[in-house]
Amino acid sequence: MTYKIGLLRGDGIGPEIVDSAVRVLEAIATKYNHKFEFTPYLIGGAALDACGVPLPEETVKGCLASDSVLLGAVGGPKWDTLPGNMRPEKALLGIRAAMELFTNLRPAKLYPALKGDCPLREDIVANGFDIMIVRELTGGIYFGERGTREGKYGEEAYDTESYSRMEIERIAKVAFETARKRNKKLTSIDKANVLDTSRLWRKIVHEMAAEYPDVECLDMLVDNAAMQLVRNPAQFDVIVTSNMFGDILSDEASQITGSIGMLPSASLGNTTRGLYEPIHGSAPDIAGMNKANPIATILSAAMMLLYSFNLVEESEAIVGAVDRVLNAGYRTADIAHGGEALGTKEMTDKIIEML
Numbered sequence: 001m002t003y004k005i006g007l008l009r010g011d012g013i014g015p016e017i018v019d020s021a022v023r024v025l026e027a028i029a030t031k032y033n034h035k036f037e038f039t040p041y042l043i044g045g046a047a048l049d050a051c052g053v054p055l056p057e058e059t060v061k062g063c064l065a066s067d068s069v070l071l072g073a074v075g076g077p078k079w080d081t082l083p084g085n086m087r088p089e090k091a092l093l094g095i096r097a098a099m100e101l102f103t104n105l106r107p108a109k110l111y112p113a114l115k116g117d118c119p120l121r122e123d124i125v126a127n128g129f130d131i132m133i134v135r136e137l138t139g140g141i142y143f144g145e146r147g148t149r150e151g152k153y154g155e156e157a158y159d160t161e162s163y164s165r166m167e168i169e170r171i172a173k174v175a176f177e178t179a180r181k182r183n184k185k186l187t188s189i190d191k192a193n194v195l196d197t198s199r200l201w202r203k204i205v206h207e208m209a210a211e212y213p214d215v216e217c218l219d220m221l222v223d224n225a226a227m228q229l230v231r232n233p234a235q236f237d238v239i240v241t242s243n244m245f246g247d248i249l250s251d252e253a254s255q256i257t258g259s260i261g262m263l264p265s266a267s268l269g270n271t272t273r274g275l276y277e278p279i280h281g282s283a284p285d286i287a288g289m290n291k292a293n294p295i296a297t298i299l300s301a302a303m304m305l306l307y308s309f310n311l312v313e314e315s316e317a318i319v320g321a322v323d324r325v326l327n328a329g330y331r332t333a334d335i336a337h338g339g340e341a342l343g344t345k346e347m348t349d350k351i352i353e354m355l
């Protein structure tokens with residue numbers, strides 16, 4: 001079968017790490033007899049330089065015509081002084097909106113081989129952790145009515161949050177289904193002791209829990225969740241939460257893994273087409289130097305195989321190869337602690353060798 005993959009290389013280390021993921025996908029295609037057809041499109045600073053806008057119409061059309069899309073990263077000092085709507089990062093919101101991606105999946109996994117990178121005490125992470133955060137991406141306070149006005153105490157600003165039953169049901173469904181495929185434990189995080197949106201969120205999650213008797217479903221208040229993530233991260237399997245809480249908690253969860261160059265993400269909508277990207281930025285400080293860790297992008301490609309193409313064995317093959325490379329002691333500079341480090345290309349070669 002042929003899969004059409006749109007490539008958004010972007011800026012900084014984006015082109016290097018996307019090319020690494022493409023090489024791994026090509027190795028998978030050979031091994032499992034698939035055909036991946038790659039088409040590059042411009043985004044971010046590269047698009048600004050070539051056509052004066054961060055997200056050209058052709059890029060949007062190309063992504064919508066692809067079976068799935070792999071993104072590197074956008075941005076860099078060259079474009080930092082541009083006005084807000086011309087910034088490379090603006091293209092990220094634009095492409096997510098155009099592809100109608102309402103779910104963000106962010107795994108935070110501590111690799112046994114990289115325990116030393118975790119900033120938490122050794123006894124806390126003795127057994128590692130493997131969390132999947134399911135964040136609502138297109139609703140809530142980031143998209144609500146906002147403004148500034150004259151209030152009781154003079155100038156004031158406000159932001160509003162609303163969530164509809166439809167929005168909560170569709171994200172909760174993704175979360176329950178995800179938990180079903182993992183360790184069958186779902187923690188729904190809200191602020192139901194204060195917020196009406198959270199009370200509706202909790203009510204709907206409880207209603208839906210009845211349809212998933214095989215999944216253990218718990219509620220947790222967001223302030224407690226922020227503490228529990230550093231107190232005992234291994235208690236979590238799948239977390240589902242709103243846009244803003246997910247934004248904050250997923251960054252906290254990624255930090256406690258200690259290695260930003262290792263973490264992939266997926267953004268999904270109602271179709272199987274998704275947008276897959278590493279959680280890190282364009283790392284302009286190491287761009288073009290063959291120093292970037294390609295693993296986050298390679299694991300993003302593995303997520304694409306699983307969530308967009310349902311190629312379970314192929315996806316697991318990539319994850320397994322990454323595990324074996326790390327267990328064998330190979331490191332890129334960001335996780336080498338001054339020890340011997342492989343370049344981006346050489347790390348990619350090792351992963352392909354281990355497939």
Ligand code: NAD
Nearest residue numbers: 073074075076089261280281282283284285286292293334
């Ligand atoms: P960053 O993630 O690019 O870099 C932070 C630090 O981590 C840097 O020291 C960098 O060298 C290192 N790093 C990041 N990824 C790495 C990798 N794969 N391997 C090795 N080291 C890695 O964040 P920043 O410096 O705050 O932002 C740089 C640019 O990226 C800015 O223009 C920012 O707006 C943009 N950005 C883009 C995205 C995105 O495209 N999704 C996300 C965050 C930041």
